[in-house]
Amino acid sequence: MLKTFKIGGVHPPENKLSKDKKIEVLPLPKTVFIPVAQHIGAPATPVVKKGDEVKVGQVIAQSSSFVSTNIHSSVSGKVTKVDFSADSSGYPKQGIFITVEGDEWVEGIDRSEDLVKEISVDGPEIVKKIQEAGIVGLGGATFPTHVKLVPPKGMKAEVLLINGVECEPYLTSDHRLMLEKADEIMVGIQLLMKAMGVDKAVIGIENNKPDAIKLLNEKCADYNGVSVQALKVQYPQGGEKQLINAVTGKEVPSGALPIAVGAVVSNVGTAFAVYEAIQKNKPLFERVVTVTGKGVEKPSNFMVRVGTATSELIEAAGGLPENTGKIISGGPMMGRAIASLDVPVTKGTSGLLLMQEEESKREEIQACIRCSRCTSVCPMGLEPYLLMTLGEKQIFERAENERIMDCIECGSCSYTCPSSRPLLDYIRFGKGKVGAMIRSRKK
Amino acid sequence: MSITVVYTIVTLAVIGAAAAVILYFVAQKFKVIEDPRIDDVDEALPGANCGGCGFAGCRAFAEACVKASELGDLNCPVGGNETMSNVASILGLEAVKKDPRVAYIRCNGTCDHRPKTSSFDGATTCAIASSVYSGESGCQFGCLGYGDCFDACDFDAIVMHPETGIPEIIDDKCVACGACVDACPKDLIELRKKMPKNRKVVVSCRNQDKGGVARKACSVACIGCSKCFKECPFDAITMENNLAYIDSDKCKLCRKCVAVCPTGAIIEENFPPRKVKPEEKKETEPVN
Numbered sequence: 001m002l003k004t005f006k007i008g009g010v011h012p013p014e015n016k017l018s019k020d021k022k023i024e025v026l027p028l029p030k031t032v033f034i035p036v037a038q039h040i041g042a043p044a045t046p047v048v049k050k051g052d053e054v055k056v057g058q059v060i061a062q063s064s065s066f067v068s069t070n071i072h073s074s075v076s077g078k079v080t081k082v083d084f085s086a087d088s089s090g091y092p093k094q095g096i097f098i099t100v101e102g103d104e105w106v107e108g109i110d111r112s113e114d115l116v117k118e119i120s121v122d123g124p125e126i127v128k129k130i131q132e133a134g135i136v137g138l139g140g141a142t143f144p145t146h147v148k149l150v151p152p153k154g155m156k157a158e159v160l161l162i163n164g165v166e167c168e169p170y171l172t173s174d175h176r177l178m179l180e181k182a183d184e185i186m187v188g189i190q191l192l193m194k195a196m197g198v199d200k201a202v203i204g205i206e207n208n209k210p211d212a213i214k215l216l217n218e219k220c221a222d223y224n225g226v227s228v229q230a231l232k233v234q235y236p237q238g239g240e241k242q243l244i245n246a247v248t249g250k251e252v253p254s255g256a257l258p259i260a261v262g263a264v265v266s267n268v269g270t271a272f273a274v275y276e277a278i279q280k281n282k283p284l285f286e287r288v289v290t291v292t293g294k295g296v297e298k299p300s301n302f303m304v305r306v307g308t309a310t311s312e313l314i315e316a317a318g319g320l321p322e323n324t325g326k327i328i329s330g331g332p333m334m335g336r337a338i339a340s341l342d343v344p345v346t347k348g349t350s351g352l353l354l355m356q357e358e359e360s361k362r363e364e365i366q367a368c369i370r371c372s373r374c375t376s377v378c379p380m381g382l383e384p385y386l387l388m389t390l391g392e393k394q395i396f397e398r399a400e401n402e403r404i405m406d407c408i409e410c411g412s413c414s415y416t417c418p419s420s421r422p423l424l425d426y427i428r429f430g431k432g433k434v435g436a437m438i439r440s441r442k443k
Numbered sequence: 444m445s446i447t448v449v450y451t452i453v454t455l456a457v458i459g460a461a462a463a464v465i466l467y468f469v470a471q472k473f474k475v476i477e478d479p480r481i482d483d484v485d486e487a488l489p490g491a492n493c494g495g496c497g498f499a500g501c502r503a504f505a506e507a508c509v510k511a512s513e514l515g516d517l518n519c520p521v522g523g524n525e526t527m528s529n530v531a532s533i534l535g536l537e538a539v540k541k542d543p544r545v546a547y548i549r550c551n552g553t554c555d556h557r558p559k560t561s562s563f564d565g566a567t568t569c570a571i572a573s574s575v576y577s578g579e580s581g582c583q584f585g586c587l588g589y590g591d592c593f594d595a596c597d598f599d600a601i602v603m604h605p606e607t608g609i610p611e612i613i614d615d616k617c618v619a620c621g622a623c624v625d626a627c628p629k630d631l632i633e634l635r636k637k638m639p640k641n642r643k644v645v646v647s648c649r650n651q652d653k654g655g656v657a658r659k660a661c662s663v664a665c666i667g668c669s670k671c672f673k674e675c676p677f678d679a680i681t682m683e684n685n686l687a688y689i690d691s692d693k694c695k696l697c698r699k700c701v702a703v704c705p706t707g708a709i710i711e712e713n714f715p716p717r718k719v720k721p722e723e724k725k726e727t728e729p730v731n
Binding site: 086088089090091092336337339340361362365422425426428429432 | 560561564565566570571574575576577578583
């Protein structure tokens with residue numbers, strides 16, 4: 001029987017329009033804007049200045065603390081300025097503008113397509129290289145990977161879970177990567193296992209990707225300790241805690257990290273980036289981005305250099321459809337609408353969804369009818385209607401006691417609400433306030 | 444009369460008398476001695492419980508007044524000087540006169556001045572909108588127009604202008620409690636000195652972007668040109684982060700800054716119309 005997580009979950013229409021589209025390499029842009037904060041943690045510190053010549057793969061911003069990561073140039077050319085520009089939220093963030101000239105790579109990067117299977121480095125060295133290569137969780141949360149691989153004192157990882165779930169509707173970037181780079185992902189998994197010192201890895205894939213399940217199952221024969229677990233299609237199975245529950249049956253306690261139950265979760269994209277960083281010496285400066293939507297002429301999967309403007313991707317997918325209502329960075333459930341087409345692709349951009357006007361509109365907000373659907377779909381076992389009210393009335397102490405910080409912001413509550421109440425909006429607001437409250441208490 | 448009834452009455456009377464004696468001694472033992480002046484001061488306060496004084500309601504403010512040795516730091520903005528002098532006479536302290544204050548809105552980014560670049564359809568509160576993104580126009584500092592200040596005002600002193608979507612202060616109703624100041628996530632509202640006849644001269648902009656960027660987002664933005672700073676004869680204007688600021692304690696309402704502002708970011712309110720001299724016509728009309 002297919003496994004899935006135990007509480008909550010929804011199943012929105014999948015709409016995987018681009019699942020049969022091969023990954024295409026997007027032509028080099030003319031300019032890029034590379035933000036220095038593309039990850040959770042402290043922003044990196046720029047180490048280049050106006051007028052500097054940079055090459056592809058060169059460090060342009062240095063990690064500033066342990067929970068931070070390096071940023072590499074994704075293009076070769078001249079730094080035009082180090083300045084602030086609006087990110088997807090419209091607020092300005094620091095970043096580096098580079099005008100592209102040619103495509104000259106830093107020496108030592110292996111640009112060939114050959115598979116390097118032999119692992120010649122030991123565990124600690126792998127972690128160090130991952131840190132240097134600026135690898136972050138590519139599922140969307142962008143948590144620096146090297147931090148995950150070093151468990152806190154007294155805890156030990158037992159199993160590595162590889163997230164190939166891709167439960168967000170529309171997105172297909174992980175799916176295509178699994179089909180096209182299966183061996184590379186497998187080697188990447190071996191590297192991650194070695195770095196963590198575990199001998200078991202499970203790849204979780206939802207049942208709507210039978211081709212990927214079949215292919216990776218075949219590959220498992222060649223690689224020790226790796227197996228594939230097919231999962232029932234259920235959103236948000238790609239959430240870390242949900243995936244652990246689905247595959248191992250264990251439940252991560254409230255407020256704890258997955259390592260508390262001996263698990264570490266990494267995305268398939270991250271496994272591929274790890275392979276490239278260690279076997280090919282290539283830092284993380286490009287990623288697969290799905291460009292999709294019902295009105296899009298050519299829904300596609302592109303290999304994109306970080307810093308490329310959104311407008312270029314849309315152009316490559318056939319241009320902006322006329323009745324576009326919203327452009328969403330990420331999937332329809334957790335993604336955010338962007339306010340401008342100059343917003344760059346970052347390490348965490350898994351997709352770009354162009355929503356048509358009629359499907360993007362929110363329904364009129366009505367009164368809560370106490371149907372409790374939000375409670376039954378919440379995968380964290382919370383009571384969203386209550387958390388929303390507490391956010392509205394600004395009763396944050398109570399919200400904290402009601403475990404508001406456990407919310408993974410999957411949006412299942414807002415999706416399912418028959419009164420179209422903006423549950424997640426208020427919960428996010430409450431989370432921000434409660435988070436600030438907790439931080440000020442620690443000081 | 445049956446004997447049972449007699450017993451009942453006697454028993455109850457004895458219990459009642461015993462309880463009265465116990466309660467009397469308990470009340471003596473645990474008596475809370477409260478300064479009677481707290482009640483008097485509380486009585487003298489407006490009873491709005493708005494929190495404008497910085498305390499949790501009028502009672503808490505009354506307690507603080509009674510405890511205080513001087514009233515310099517304590518002020519009831521709703522009651523103003525009159526209330527405070529009453530309080531002072533109850534307590535036998537000296538009343539400290541404070542300038543009455545009033546709220547000023549520091550954004551004039553109406554739809555005409557500030558074109559929309561995107562639209563927001565999430566939960567319509569300023570707090571949520573500003574936590575999600577910078578706003579519907581190119582200006583990340585401006586008014587969002589969802590009326591958190593309007594909701595916060597207990598005195599009906601704020602109205603949302605139906606056309607511009609920007610709040611307006613009704614000066615005569617505003618008591619300067621500061622609830623709107625706290626409610627505005629963009630920090631657009633400021634309590635400033637109340638001028639005679641409710642006259643106002645204020646830099647109605649909080650945009651800290653460089654001039655070009657600010658101007659592109661909004662035609663009445665302060666571009667940080669420093670013209671007003673140079674013009675002001677009273678040193679009331681300071682420049683910081685590409686933004687001019689008029690200190691209301693120094694401002695003498697001469698309006699020279701209004702005349703030199705090239706974008707019309709400095710606005711004047713409640714003044715009689717100016718005499719327009721034919722040779723130096725106002726160049727400050729905002730260009731639209």
